[in-house]
């Protein structure tokens with residue numbers, strides 16, 4: 001719990017013009033500043049920031065709020081994350097009622113260390129970007145993939161030269177342990193002798209940024225031939241593959257504007273799709289989709305389309321994505337699963353058939369409800385009692401992940417029908433709605449207590465999606 005008094009102090013200390021100015025170019029008109037609204041698409045600025053009121057307001061879409069609201073809305077940060085972010089910007093320490101002084105000090109040290117690591121990664125990213133300009137071969141490769149300089153800049157693409165100690169020219173100490181901790185330098189023990197060398201060599205560099213825009217790691221692709229084709233930063237204190245999505249920072253405005261996210265498999269797909277007019281794509285980082293990935297996307301949009309290759313591996317990846325989406329599949333959200341023809345990835349499909357055709361595919365992709373039933377039926381002969389029973393056994397762990405709502409209840413009905421049972425029989429088989437012990441039921445019958453207010457206008461409001 002963050003004390004309300006601290007939030008007020010924090011908002012008094014930060015300047016909303018600085019906070020928003022980091023993300024939106026603003027210019028002064030009279031007492032206020034204006035810029036292009038980050039929450040809706042517009043050509044002339046109707047987004048206004050008032051330094052006296054410390055509020056922003058958009059006359060186009062109605063978005064408005066204080067500095068904390070801006071960070072939660074624009075960057076998709078949680079309230080607590082946004083408070084920490086602002087506190088760090090003005091050098092305040094967030095008091096935590098329930099933390100001991102040691103815990104607080106530890107947390108503070110960890111944040112400082114993370115900031116140092118982020119600084120190291122930023123220096124490396126700047127270096128790789130400069131190196132791209134100096135490498136006609138790497139530029140030629142990107143051109144061959146149809147990318148313009150503008151898109152390369154938007155994604156801050158870079159190039160790691162073919163050198164074992166390229167980063168030695170950028171950092172004062174090549175043996176600084178921070179370089180290894182950031183995943184930039186590989187340290188290995190060669191018969192008692194410690195060897196150090198650059199992890200990324202002769203590769204196109206894709207900086208992976210968190211929602212705040214800080215570089216937290218890299219994806220890297222070979223320029224021509226070589227193994228492995230794709231190489232990611234290792235897990236570090238800043239970078240966790242199971243949580244981060246490539247392109248989320250770059251896509252954040254498009255996700256709100258288009259109202260739908262496309263999840264693809266590779267970073268090259270993300271960049272190529274942005275080039276082809278689909279800036280709302282993100283990619284997992286060489287790992288299956290996790291519930292945390294899905295939760296992160298849902299901060300920006302309620303509709304998600306996962307795209308897969310049409311082969312067996314794609315099918316397996318789709319099942320993992322289904323499992324990741326199920327706990328989040330409330331009635332107002334939509335998840336779809338797009339299986340591309342075997343000869344295509346999203347990039348090549350759009351090139352061949354055009355953006356509209358691809359968007360039609362997205363709109364018609366398999367809904368979560370159908371995929372769940374398909375997966376449950378796999379290998380089951382529904383003409384036999386055994387097959388139907390097996391289908392139900394396969395469906396139960398998937399279905400039980402769904403949050404309660406109309407979708408969950410309809411699927412229970414559909415699975416019952418396919419399984420040759422009455423819906424009540426299936427509910428009792430799966431012990432759905434089984435009466436809890438009386439004591440529990442009395443507690444459950446009461447309405448949930450209202451969340452405590454944090455005081456006045458500072459109460460956290462639910463995210464609004466224009």
Ligand SMILES: [Zn+2]
Pocket residue numbers: 037038039040047058059060061062063
């Ligand atoms: Zn607006």
